[in-house]
Amino acid sequence: MISAFLLVLRRELTVAVRRWSDLVMPLMFFIIVCTLFPLAVGQDIEMLNNIGPGAIWVAALLATLLSLNSLFRDDFEDGTLEQLALDKEPLSFMLLAKTIAHWLVTELPLVVLSPVLVLAFGMPVDAIPGLVLTLLAGTPALSLIGSVGAALTAGLRQASGLLALLLLPLTVPVLIFGARAADLAASGQSIAGPLYLLGGISVLALTLAPFATAAAVRVSLD
């Protein structure tokens, strides 16, 4: 079971590296959304400082949403998902491998890139570790909850609007705790409380979401 898991993980990562444009797109989107905030609200550094943590979290959420569109699409179309579902290994476990690959490929680069944006929003350098921690703790939940929505809409064309409608209400807690912790980090306070809650949501999502994703994939394959 473990070897099958690793096999799926490795396959996903190989596919992602070979198709690097898909890999870079959410990252570009993340940067662009962050750029739009100063352009829209003006370049008053005080204000940017205030909205920075929230803006980075909103951008991360939107970038995740963009990338989730194609999470299961190709595998659905070329029959890979069907093979996974027919396999004797548990489908939820195999899909977890795909979701982890999604996190490594799209969320991790966002986390790595986020310090640059912290500086771009004029937040203090001390805020960087805090913000990176909140993204590290919260983005797994985004990938996991997102995988449920992606699985539900896998068979549909033009599902991006629907996916947003399905997922945004469900990801509200992650956004609230993430932005709140980032806000605390930016003002130099302890982020422990919201950070633990974020981690808790991620762990809860890790335990429950794969089963929902597997059920949703089976529905889509019907």
Next chain:
Amino acid sequence: MWTWFHKLASPPHFYRTATVLEPWLFWPALILLGIGLYGGLIVAPADYMQGDGYRIIYVHVPSSYLSMFSYVTMAVASAIGLIWRMKLAFCVAVACAPIGAAFTFLSLVTGAIWGQPMWGTWWVWDPRLTSQLILFFLYLGYMFLRQALAETRQADRASGVLAVVGVVNIPIIHFSVEWWNSLHQPASLSKLEAPSIAADMLWPLLVMILAYQLLMLALLMTGIRAQVLEREKNARWVGELIGREGRGA
């Protein structure tokens, strides 16, 4: 003892049961609605602080309660449908969605109308308001997902998964929204003066809640009947039913 349960799983029986129940729910709902409105708008005294404005709670509180009740019903029905593969459970879930969405919308609108004179603003980012808005989006997501999936069986199960995931998430959403607000600023605006409400203001409210509950169930029966007919449109008993009613008319 299980025969009634098995009977419930048969569409014609289910349809007949819903047909029989419908008027028994609808007319009491209407009568209670009349009593409740009379009690709320005429008998109950004006509030010494809010004047007559508080009377909107007689429509606001029941709608808010039913917006949540409908969601739980929808999720429980979906879970039953997913676990026991009971097709009729999905009829109940599907019928719940528009009713629940309508009550959520009503609760948001009446809240805003009450908020304008009392709080001086149509909308505040209060935890209750925000979670209600999110609930509204969940209902919309459920209905749009069903729209997008052409095949009924697939739409049933996909939207069922969504409803169940949503119900797991709702307490977390509610809790997070409350927590989010309490850290930002304490609400400077007081909400309903909960239990300390005068008896002659309270009884119309309870009557209204009961009336809304019955009305919701009556509407649910109508929705269920429509769903059963739609799904069984090629079945013989539907043909016989329509033929009989056609001759009777």
